[in-house]
Amino acid sequence: MNKIIRCTRCVMDNNTDPDIYFYRNGTCNYCTDALKHMSEMYYPNEHGELKIQEMVKQLKNQNFGSKYDCIMGISGGLDSSYLLYLGKQWELIILCVHVDDGFNTNTANENVAKLLKATDYDCISVKPCFPQYNALLKAYLKASVPTVTIPQDNVLFAELYSIIQREGISYFLSGGNFAQESINTKSYGTLMGADLINIQSIHGAHGTEPIDKLSFFSTDEYNRFKELGIETITPLNYINYNKKDALITLSKFCDYQYYEGKHLENIWTAFMHTVWLPQKFGLDLRTNYLSSLIISGQIDRDEALLILKQPYCDAEKLAMYISVIKNRLNITDVEFDDIMSAPVRQHTDFENSEEYKRNLFTIPTSINVDTKVIIFGAGNWGEYAYKILEGRCSIIGFYDNNDEKHFTEFFSRKILPPPGHLMHRDCQENLVVIACKDSDSVITQLNKSGYGRGIYKFDYDESLIYKV
Numbered sequence: 001m002n003k004i005i006r007c008t009r010c011v012m013d014n015n016t017d018p019d020i021y022f023y024r025n026g027t028c029n030y031c032t033d034a035l036k037h038m039s040e041m042y043y044p045n046e047h048g049e050l051k052i053q054e055m056v057k058q059l060k061n062q063n064f065g066s067k068y069d070c071i072m073g074i075s076g077g078l079d080s081s082y083l084l085y086l087g088k089q090w091e092l093i094i095l096c097v098h099v100d101d102g103f104n105t106n107t108a109n110e111n112v113a114k115l116l117k118a119t120d121y122d123c124i125s126v127k128p129c130f131p132q133y134n135a136l137l138k139a140y141l142k143a144s145v146p147t148v149t150i151p152q153d154n155v156l157f158a159e160l161y162s163i164i165q166r167e168g169i170s171y172f173l174s175g176g177n178f179a180q181e182s183i184n185t186k187s188y189g190t191l192m193g194a195d196l197i198n199i200q201s202i203h204g205a206h207g208t209e210p211i212d213k214l215s216f217f218s219t220d221e222y223n224r225f226k227e228l229g230i231e232t233i234t235p236l237n238y239i240n241y242n243k244k245d246a247l248i249t250l251s252k253f254c255d256y257q258y259y260e261g262k263h264l265e266n267i268w269t270a271f272m273h274t275v276w277l278p279q280k281f282g283l284d285l286r287t288n289y290l291s292s293l294i295i296s297g298q299i300d301r302d303e304a305l306l307i308l309k310q311p312y313c314d315a316e317k318l319a320m321y322i323s324v325i326k327n328r329l330n331i332t333d334v335e336f337d338d339i340m341s342a343p344v345r346q347h348t349d350f351e352n353s354e355e356y357k358r359n360l361f362t363i364p365t366s367i368n369v370d371t372k373v374i375i376f377g378a379g380n381w382g383e384y385a386y387k388i389l390e391g392r393c394s395i396i397g398f399y400d401n402n403d404e405k406h407f408t409e410f411f412s413r414k415i416l417p418p419p420g421h422l423m424h425r426d427c428q429e430n431l432v433v434i435a436c437k438d439s440d441s442v443i444t445q446l447n448k449s450g451y452g453r454g455i456y457k458f459d460y461d462e463s464l465i466y467k468v
């Protein structure tokens, strides 16, 4: 293993992410980005108070067709529990959904019961078909991929969205928050939880039971819900969300009990964080959580380093997690050892929707391996275009109209000032593929600048790149 280099501001290191980038002063790209985006995502101030008032008004006024203002998933974990408490203070009418996947800790289940009693909210409790669900989790272990909680997330969202549709609800309250989650390791091969093609592929390779009795959620459905205007709101970003204060408040409100650490309210999630990732992948994702807390000013770096030196949880707990997993998933001791020592794989080693989409794309023959291409747009669309075009032509860089992005890098390529910009340096031999929302104004911009080479447009929805 390479020498561990750790950021001098947060606690991210090159073991948690081999692609981490360090600046000359020793700080990393993660905390630098988080700090840069903090003011536009996290409002622990008067601005946040205003946002809450607006949000409550919006949810109350637009709940036509439903007796509920919004829906939320509750796990008994701190974030969703505290959000539920706040929702009650804001007098919102919330429909709760609780997924009992058989791995909730007793503490989490008791917390859910206490919260529901104290808030008097309606709750729909959902249980997936255990034999099929457990067999799918086992397939994930046998596939040796890192994020074995994907089936769990997918099933939860499938239930949430089917209830949203049935009840005619327009708003989904999420416990996602900047204060404790601003930093997330990017490069250990994660895919979207809604990538049903990937789930089916892993099931196809290692599953032993059918999965026809489980509800799933796909990227297409995710996009459809967005089109229907179903909105996800993250109110914990509008308050000074402090973990210690939240625990004290919840304990007074309903005798809420803490469960030792983030992600440990569910035995499957706890197993992934304390056994699976550290022992098989050498990953301790507490670095993400602790770095986020440093950035939101809840702990200092020395305190975080001390926590990292301690084991995630005690040996007795680890043994309990492993024993529960073996028991529920019918894994023998020998089989478990084989699974733990099998070579590591990535989610992308299995079929996935990105690959599927890539194969679906029609690209004109004028763009081929010998063509030099600059992608116009270094945002989400640019990222999609990059993934589609990578390996099919020579991508030499990006153009973007945002001055702040100029001469920084995107997918290890330079972002350049576009034609028409004062700083632009002409690159005669390149084709331009426009990959941004407002492509018409970019076409006008390129035409005005006298850009006479090939101009192409990237159309994600139609899976097409065509000459303008």
Ligand SMILES: [Zn+2]
Pocket: 007, 008, 009, 010, 011, 012, 027, 028, 029, 030, 031, 032
């Ligand atoms: Zn950092």
